[in-house]
Amino acid sequence: MTGDGTRCVRAGLPEETPGAPVPPQLVMASQFHLADGPTADFYGRAGNPTWRALESAIGDLDGGDCLVYPSGMAAISALLRTVTTPGDTVVVPSDGYYLARRYTHDFLTLAVRELPTTPPDARGNLADADFAGVRLVLIETPSNPGLDVCDIAAVVERAHAAGALVAVDNTTATPLGQRPLEFGADFVVASDTKALAGHSDVVLGHITAASPEWAARLLAERTTSGAIPGPFETWLALRGLGTLDLRLARQAENAAALHAALRGHPRVRRLRWPGSPDDPAHAVAVRQMRRFGGVLTIELESAEAAAEFVERSALIASATSFGGLHTTADRRERWGDAVPPGLLRISCGCEDPDDLVADVLAALG
Numbered sequence: 001m002t003g004d005g006t007r008c009v010r011a012g013l014p015e016e017t018p019g020a021p022v023p024p025q026l027v028m029a030s031q032f033h034l035a036d037g038p039t040a041d042f043y044g045r046a047g048n049p050t051w052r053a054l055e056s057a058i059g060d061l062d063g064g065d066c067l068v069y070p071s072g073m074a075a076i077s078a079l080l081r082t083v084t085t086p087g088d089t090v091v092v093p094s095d096g097y098y099l100a101r102r103y104t105h106d107f108l109t110l111a112v113r114e115l116p117t118t119p120p121d122a123r124g125n126l127a128d129a130d131f132a133g134v135r136l137v138l139i140e141t142p143s144n145p146g147l148d149v150c151d152i153a154a155v156v157e158r159a160h161a162a163g164a165l166v167a168v169d170n171t172t173a174t175p176l177g178q179r180p181l182e183f184g185a186d187f188v189v190a191s192d193t194k195a196l197a198g199h200s201d202v203v204l205g206h207i208t209a210a211s212p213e214w215a216a217r218l219l220a221e222r223t224t225s226g227a228i229p230g231p232f233e234t235w236l237a238l239r240g241l242g243t244l245d246l247r248l249a250r251q252a253e254n255a256a257a258l259h260a261a262l263r264g265h266p267r268v269r270r271l272r273w274p275g276s277p278d279d280p281a282h283a284v285a286v287r288q289m290r291r292f293g294g295v296l297t298i299e300l301e302s303a304e305a306a307a308e309f310v311e312r313s314a315l316i317a318s319a320t321s322f323g324g325l326h327t328t329a330d331r332r333e334r335w336g337d338a339v340p341p342g343l344l345r346i347s348c349g350c351e352d353p354d355d356l357v358a359d360v361l362a363a364l365g
């Protein structure tokens, strides 16, 4: 059973005993019956059967030991707190998710180096940096919102040679799109709020560690800090994960159709999608990505033009975040990202490609 669809459908299923429910169950409990010996569960902050079902499902897909957190940022901040000590140097992507940078600057006593995820032939980027003296290198690929791709194996080789740990923010790709641990990364971090849960109704995150020792340390930190997810949220994510293969396939089909329809369009100044052979990130993307996902960026002439385009579209909702069933667009400059004012990150949903393309072309006028 190695196909993505089968793995997603089977992920986290309960044991098959006669009369037992087929789907994973939601367990809401802070207290569990104790015994003289150890029990799997004893108190809701330390563990919960619904978390464990999701953790075993994601851990299986990522290829390591998974812990779930109440948000993507809770996962990223827990990792930073756990693997660094004050005064350490960390490297973060200058073009990645902005709150990861902000947390390192505003709430931890670290020396922070910001490097861009530019194509690997440009100088001074993450893939060719010198990591001497660095404790942790955090990369994000594809980067958000620019959709540049970082060569994971190249970063791992340099970072490990310098004694640094590597964490990869795998939010955009999901475990079906990319398995950073197979390229030697020490940790995967992700916001499962996006495509993994996929229905725009839950905020959640996870860390998957390559080593059981780091997983044990992270578990101790989570239990002690108390930053734990609610069982209901983990159950929603587990329910969503069952259709991840189907949703990503449709979303990527939509992204490919939109990319083809918008290539060379007079109103589109810039178009990025790592799945396109003419995208600057494509060569690295094909080496490490198993599928390219449904997020693309387009640039129109101005902030007003971008807002008007979204307004005129019947199928695209103006909303931040991405990876859900419904196509959405987000003008990232609004949030302070260093991108052109007319740049829109479009997250393709699960509508029919013909409907989406017709709607987008009509909205562009």
Ligand SMILES: *Cc1c(COP(=O)(O)O)cnc(C)c1O
Residues within 6 Å of the ligand: 071, 072, 073, 074, 097, 140, 144, 169, 171, 172, 190, 191, 192, 193, 194, 203, 204, 205
């Ligand atoms: C959304 C996002 C996060 C933060 O996740 P939350 O679940 O919103 O806390 C981190 N990294 C990336 C790449 C994201 O897109």
